[in-house]
Amino acid sequence: MDWSGLRDFVAVADTGSLSAAALRLNVSQPTVGRRIEQLETELKAKLFIRTPRGLTLTPTGENIIELARRMEEEALTIERTATGANQQLEGTVRISLVEDLGIEWLPDKLSIFHERYPNLIIDININNKNVNLLRREADIAVRLARPRQADLVARKVEELHFGLYASHSYLERHGQPKTVRDLSRHYHVGFDEDPTYPDAIRKLERLFGPDHIRHRTNSHLGQIEASAAGLGIGALCCLRADADQRLQRVLPDIFNYVREIWLVVHTDISHSARVRAVFNFVGDALSEDAPRLRGTIEKLKSTDE
Amino acid sequence: MDWSGLRDFVAVADTGSLSAAALRLNVSQPTVGRRIEQLETELKAKLFIRTPRGLTLTPTGENIIELARRMEEEALTIERTATGANQQLEGTVRISLVEDLGIEWLPDKLSIFHERYPNLIIDININNKNVNLLRREADIAVRLARPRQADLVARKVEELHFGLYASHSYLERHGQPKTVRDLSRHYHVGFDEDPTYPDAIRKLERLFGPDHIRHRTNSHLGQIEASAAGLGIGALCCLRADADQRLQRVLPDIFNYVREIWLVVHTDISHSARVRAVFNFVGDALSEDAPRLRGTIEKLKSTDE
DNA sequence: CCATAGAAATACAAAAATGAATATCTAATG
DNA sequence: CATTAGATATTCATTTTTGTATTTCTATGG
Numbered sequence: 001m002d003w004s005g006l007r008d009f010v011a012v013a014d015t016g017s018l019s020a021a022a023l024r025l026n027v028s029q030p031t032v033g034r035r036i037e038q039l040e041t042e043l044k045a046k047l048f049i050r051t052p053r054g055l056t057l058t059p060t061g062e063n064i065i066e067l068a069r070r071m072e073e074e075a076l077t078i079e080r081t082a083t084g085a086n087q088q089l090e091g092t093v094r095i096s097l098v099e100d101l102g103i104e105w106l107p108d109k110l111s112i113f114h115e116r117y118p119n120l121i122i123d124i125n126i127n128n129k130n131v132n133l134l135r136r137e138a139d140i141a142v143r144l145a146r147p148r149q150a151d152l153v154a155r156k157v158e159e160l161h162f163g164l165y166a167s168h169s170y171l172e173r174h175g176q177p178k179t180v181r182d183l184s185r186h187y188h189v190g191f192d193e194d195p196t197y198p199d200a201i202r203k204l205e206r207l208f209g210p211d212h213i214r215h216r217t218n219s220h221l222g223q224i225e226a227s228a229a230g231l232g233i234g235a236l237c238c239l240r241a242d243a244d245q246r247l248q249r250v251l252p253d254i255f256n257y258v259r260e261i262w263l264v265v266h267t268d269i270s271h272s273a274r275v276r277a278v279f280n281f282v283g284d285a286l287s288e289d290a291p292r293l294r295g296t297i298e299k300l301k302s303t304d305e
Numbered sequence: 306m307d308w309s310g311l312r313d314f315v316a317v318a319d320t321g322s323l324s325a326a327a328l329r330l331n332v333s334q335p336t337v338g339r340r341i342e343q344l345e346t347e348l349k350a351k352l353f354i355r356t357p358r359g360l361t362l363t364p365t366g367e368n369i370i371e372l373a374r375r376m377e378e379e380a381l382t383i384e385r386t387a388t389g390a391n392q393q394l395e396g397t398v399r400i401s402l403v404e405d406l407g408i409e410w411l412p413d414k415l416s417i418f419h420e421r422y423p424n425l426i427i428d429i430n431i432n433n434k435n436v437n438l439l440r441r442e443a444d445i446a447v448r449l450a451r452p453r454q455a456d457l458v459a460r461k462v463e464e465l466h467f468g469l470y471a472s473h474s475y476l477e478r479h480g481q482p483k484t485v486r487d488l489s490r491h492y493h494v495g496f497d498e499d500p501t502y503p504d505a506i507r508k509l510e511r512l513f514g515p516d517h518i519r520h521r522t523n524s525h526l527g528q529i530e531a532s533a534a535g536l537g538i539g540a541l542c543c544l545r546a547d548a549d550q551r552l553q554r555v556l557p558d559i560f561n562y563v564r565e566i567w568l569v570v571h572t573d574i575s576h577s578a579r580v581r582a583v584f585n586f587v588g589d590a591l592s593e594d595a596p597r598l599r600g601t602i603e604k605l606k607s608t609d610e
Numbered sequence: 611c612c613a614t615a616g617a618a619a620t621a622c623a624a625a626a627a628t629g630a631a632t633a634t635c636t637a638a639t640g
Numbered sequence: 641c642a643t644t645a646g647a648t649a650t651t652c653a654t655t656t657t658t659g660t661a662t663t664t665c666t667a668t669g670g
Contacts, residue, residue, distance in 0.1 A: 001384055003308035003376075019617065028659050033618065035657095043387035044396060052617060052666040060390045064383045071308075074376045078369045079306055082348035085365040091349060322647065333629045338648070340627095357636040357647060612670085619664065626657065634649070640642095 005039035006068045007075070008032050009047060013065050017054035079136055080268035087273040090119035095278060096131045096138035097124065099220040100160065100237040109285045116281075120274055128218055133266045139275050142282070144259040154264045155279075157286040161295045162257040164250040165241045170230040177233075177250055183207045187232030192218045200257055204235055238295025261286060261293070310344035311373045312380070313337050314352060318370050322359035384441055385573030392578040395424035400583060401436045401443035402429065404525040405465065405542040414590050421586075425579055433523055438571045444580050447587070449564040459569045460584075462591040466600045467562040469555040470546045475535040482538075482555060488512045492537030497523045505562055509540055543600025554600075566591060566598070 011021035012032065022029040036055075040047050047064075048055035057065060097106060102124050110122060131137040133152060147154050166186075177183055188208035191201050205213060215226045220237060227234035228246040235257060241247050263283050269275050286293065316326035317337065327334040341360075345352050352369075353360035362370060402411060407429050415427060436442035438457060452459050471491075482488055493513035496506050510518060520531045525542060532539035533551040540562060546552050568588050574580050591598065 001380065003312050003380055006380065006383065007308050017617065029618075030620080030660090031658055043384065044391055044393075045387045050618075054617070060387060063390060064386050067379045067383050067386070071376045071379045074372045074379075075306065075308055075311065078311065078372050079348065081369050081372070082350045082365060085368060086349055088349075324647065334647090335630090335649075336628055355648070359647065614668085614670095616667095617665080620662080622660095624657105624659080626655100628653105628655070630651100630653095632650080635647080637645095637647105639644080 001042045002035075002038065003071075005035050005042070006071060008035045009039055009061075010065070010068045010072050012036060012048065012055055013057055013061065013068075016056070020054075073134075076134060076136065077268060080266055083136075083139070083275070084269045084271040089117055089274055089277060091274055092121040092123050093140065093274055093278045094123040094125055094138045095140040095142070095282065096127045097142040098128070098144065099126055100240055101142060102126045103221065105239060105289075106282070106285075109281075113278075113281055117274075117277055120277065122278060133264065136266075136269075139265065139269055139272075140279055140282070141264045143262045143264055146260065146262055147264050151267050152264050153267050153270045154262045155283060156260055156262050157283050158261045158290055158293050160259045160261050160293050161238045162235050162259070163238050163241065163252060163295055164233050164255045165227055165236045165244075165247040166233045166250055167228050167230045167246050168248055170227075170232065171248060171250070173230075180207060180251070180254060183233070183251075184209050184212075187212050187214045189213075189215045189223050189226045189232045189234035191223075192216045201235070204255075204257075208233075239289075239292050242292070242295055256295075306347045307340075307343065308376075310340050310347070311376060313340045314344055314366075315370070315373045315377050317341060317353065317360055318362055318366065318373075321361070325359075381439060381441065382573060385571055388441075388444070388580070389574045389576040394422055394578055394582060396579055397426040397428050398445065398579050398583045399428040399430055399443045400445040400447070400587065401432045402447040403433070403449065404431055405545055406447060407431045408526065410544060410594070411587070411590075414586075418583075418586055422579075422582055425582065427583060438569065441571075441574075444570065444574055444577075445584055445587070446569045448567045448569055451565065451567055452569050456572050457569050458572050458575045459567050460588060461565055462568050462588050463566045463595055463598050465564045465566050465598055466543045467540050467564070468543050468546065468557060468600055469538050469560045470532055470541045470549075470552040471538045471555055472533050472535045472551050473553055475532075475537065476553060476555070478535075485512060485556070485559060488538070488556075489514050489517075492517050492519045494518075494520045494528050494531045494537045494539035496528075497521045506540070509560075509562075513538075544594075544597050547597070547600055561600075 008021060008025060011024050012018060015021045015024060018032045018036070019029045022032045025032065036048065045060045046058050047061040049058055095106075096102075103126065106124060113122065114120070125131065125138050127138075130143060131141055133139075133141055134149075143154075144160060146156070170187075174186060175182075177186060184207065186208060188205060190205055190213045191197055212232075214231045215223075217223055217226070220240075223234045224236055224240060224244065224247075226232070227236060227241075228244060233250055235255075236247070241249070263279060263286075265275060265279055270279075313326060313330060316329050317323060320326045320329060323337045323341070324334045327337045330337060341353065350365045351363050352366040354363055400411075401407075408431065411429060418427065419425070430436065430443050432443075435448065436446055438444075438446055439454075448459075449465060451461070475492075479491060480487075482491060489512065491513060493510060495510055495518045496502055517537075519536045520528075522528055522531070525545075528539045529541055529545060529549065529552070531537070532541060532546075533549060538555055540560075541552070546554070568584060568591075570580060570584055575584075
């Protein structure tokens with residue numbers, strides 16, 4: 001029996017279709033189909049019921065899927081263990097961050113990093129959803145909440161602050177709010193309705209009233225642009241908003257939303273020299289940038305004028 | 306990472322060489338070598354130290370071998386589970402037996418079997434060493450001792466009796482022994498020095514004296530032929546020796562060595578319809594043949610004459 | 611009842627893995 | 641010190657696997 005077929009078997013069972021499994025496995029749909037077929041021949045058993053909407057496990061398939069999943073976990077552990085044992089300072093490290101840190105902040109630091117580690121390549125993965133560190137979708141993740149899962153090593157590094165911002169022109173037209181109550185007369189640039197966002201986001205929205213939400217997006221960059229374009233008041237990351245000349249902070253003493261920044265890595269790969277190098281570098285860089293992350297630097301504009 | 310590489314990895318770690326692993330995996334030696342190489346590339350880690358006498362695990366290899374072994378166990382369980390779920394009365398059933406039963410006794414029964422189950426193929430494996438039912442080296446094993454291992458279903462069916470036999474010409478030349486003491490003046494056709502044989506074999510040998518052992522072999526058939534050729538007195542299976550006109554039993558009331566016959570199957574595959582069919586057929590056939598297996602049928606020759 | 615979208619099957623050319631034969635290496639042995 | 645046994649590397653023709661492009665299928669919605 002070919003073990004690779006079992007890997008495909010898990011992927012098809014998980015995703016429910018050959019095409020989706022092929023995507024996950026980085027092979028073509030006909031290949032997955034043929035390998036499942038071959039596995040069924042080898043085991044002399046039908047594992048899936050083919051429907052026009054995909055594949056469902058047969059009773060025999062149900063019998064063995066748990067065992068195959070366990071194999072998958074062990075295979076993933078093997079990959080991580082091998083990575084962890086690698087003490088070379090070369091190769092690629094994949095790090096996953098939220099937009100606010102990954103688009104501009106981290107890339108700005110990388111020239112310093114590459115001077116120190118010329119043979120390391122950093123692969124930046126911008127991701128709103130948490131990537132699965134167990135599946136090695138990334139080596140390191142930067143998360144805005146303490147991770148609960150076992151087998152993960154996490155270090156709280158800094159805080160990421162968010163404030164309310166609007167464009168100058170918007171504030172000229174609609175007036176500067178002086179209290180929280182004033183917000184009900186203003187327009188809001190909001191997040192999309194993903195239920196995984198923290199409650200604070202929904203609470204904030206209610207201050208504006210439902211018909212005063214002009215724009216929703218899952219992209220922080222999109223929110224900044226929308227706010228800068230004068231669509232309304234957005235809850236933006238101070239790091240980026242403070243540096244944006246088009247934006248002005250609103251109710252700075254009243255509204256200040258704080259998220260903890262956690263650096264996370266899987267225990268198994270935490271021993272890898274190159275992963276440690278990136279982990280520590282990013283951690284130190286975050287610590288050094290505390291004022292910007294906390295939005296406590298006076299806006300350039302206000303000092304200029 | 307290609308899971309098949311992990312399978313090769315276990316085989317090489319187990320056997321200590323590419324060539325031996327290739328044999329076990331039914332592929333060529335260069336293929337195993339290339340796959341190990343590929344696995345090392347994928348994991349970016351050396352797994353083996355190459356020596357001219359084979360391959361030894363590196364520390365990294367040691368770290369992951371246990372996980373890979375667990376994968377192998379699960380893969381084997383999957384194969385057995387799938388086999389066990391198969392309720393078709395077609396395909397192949399592999400059965401492993403000692404020479405005494407597998408060379409002639411079972412084949413004689415097969416024409417009846419094939420009438421009842423025309424689509425089943427029986428693959429007879431003659432084996433002195435116990436095959437590994439967990440690895441599916443056979444579906445069913447006939448053993449001469451109660452199996453201890455968990456996960457095996459065993460049924461005691463009958464007894465296999467052994468007696469002392471010699472050729473007529475030998476007994477004419479050396480005389481008929483009347484007591485155990487007489488054996489010390491006789492020659493012995495013995496087993497080879499495999500330490501896994503039961504103590505009774507060694508005890509018997511000592512009755513003849515060390516320089517009176519003329520012939521050693523690990524083959525029961527070889528012992529029968531040697532005894533029939535007049536080399537000496539052999540401890541032979543009654544089933545075959547009684548049917549052999551050239552042989553005559555010696556000290557029938559004094560020497561009678563008995564082994565239990567156990568039919569063994571792995572729990573996981575015991576539910577398979579075709580495996581049950583063979584299991585029950587062989588069990589019943591053994592029961593029906595109790596007199597021959599116990600050597601209690603008078604020799605044809607003696608009734609003929 | 612027809613059109614459509616999402617999925618699986620098919621055909622064939624291209625790419626990769628495999629095996630047979632062979633060369634090469636090294637520790638052990640006389 | 642040469643020989644040998646037992647192992648790994650190498651080469652190349654062959655076989656197998658894979659991907660692309662296309663066709664086929666079927667439940668769903670108009």
